Amino acid sequence: MHTIKRMKLLAAAAAGLLALTACQPGGTSAPPEATAPSQQPGTATTPEAPAKPAPSSPAAPSNVEPDSASVEAQLKDMLVLARKGQVKGSDFAAHTNLIDEVEKKWGKADQIDSAGKGLYATYKKHGITFGFNKGELIFDVRSYDPELHKLTLPAIEKTLGKPKETAKNGDDQIYVFQASEQFELKFVIPAATGKVDHISVFSPQDAKNNMAG
Numbered sequence: 524m525h526t527i528k529r530m531k532l533l534a535a536a537a538a539g540l541l542a543l544t545a546c547q548p549g550g551t552s553a554p555p556e557a558t559a560p561s562q563q564p565g566t567a568t569t570p571e572a573p574a575k576p577a578p579s580s581p582a583a584p585s586n587v588e589p590d591s592a593s594v595e596a597q598l599k600d601m602l603v604l605a606r607k608g609q610v611k612g613s614d615f616a617a618h619t620n621l622i623d624e625v626e627k628k629w630g631k632a633d634q635i636d637s638a639g640k641g642l643y644a645t646y647k648k649h650g651i652t653f654g655f656n657k658g659e660l661i662f663d664v665r666s667y668d669p670e671l672h673k674l675t676l677p678a679i680e681k682t683l684g685k686p687k688e689t690a691k692n693g694d695d696q697i698y699v700f701q702a703s704e705q706f707e708l709k710f711v712i713p714a715a716t717g718k719v720d721h722i723s724v725f726s727p728q729d730a731k732n733n734m735a736g
Contacts, residue, residue, distance in 0.1 A: 594678050613664060623659055641657070641663070664723070666722050673718065687700060696712050
């Protein structure tokens with residue numbers, strides 16, 4: 524009998540303790556509240572994420588500058604070669620080499636045309652045409668390099684200044700720059716595109732000489 528009463532008292536005491544524990548701040552209901560604040564900082568930072576693309580805005584001009592710089596470098600290199608009677612992609616120079624020397628290294632030209640002050644040998648694979656006189660001396664080296672097709676007159680004048688003279692051949696406008704005492708650097712720009720079609724490194728002296736006979 525006493526044992527039964529004791530068990531009832533112990534059970535009642537245990538129930539009371541459970542009730543008190545549930546009411547305490549450190550009870551089992553606290554963990555759900557503790558997790559809530561830990562989620563708040565994460566959601567608060569998300570609106571700031573769109574600000575990250577901002578640094579890419581100043582980078583946009585840098586994409587333009589290398590293009591401008593590369594065009595300037597291209598034109599300066601072109602002028603350096605023109606002063607030697609050459610164009611990019613060829614070791615043969617006006618005023619120095621004979622067309623025979625070209626044929627020994629590059630083979631026969633794809634075609635030879637008579638034009639203006641001499642004959643013109645076209646090497647399509649190299650994108651280059653050589654003008655030569657009756658003495659076989661090269662007086663004109665023309666390049667049709669695709670890299671030239673992005674050049675415009677304003678870009679050319681920005682680096683090389685104003686041309687010494689201009690000429691017209693059909694719908695093509697020709698801008699002539701003095702590369703050196705011996706050579707002229709010519710840019711041929713069709714009206715249809717407004718961009719360079721080809722360039723010519725030209726030796727006026729050799730175009731006049733050795734043409735008779």
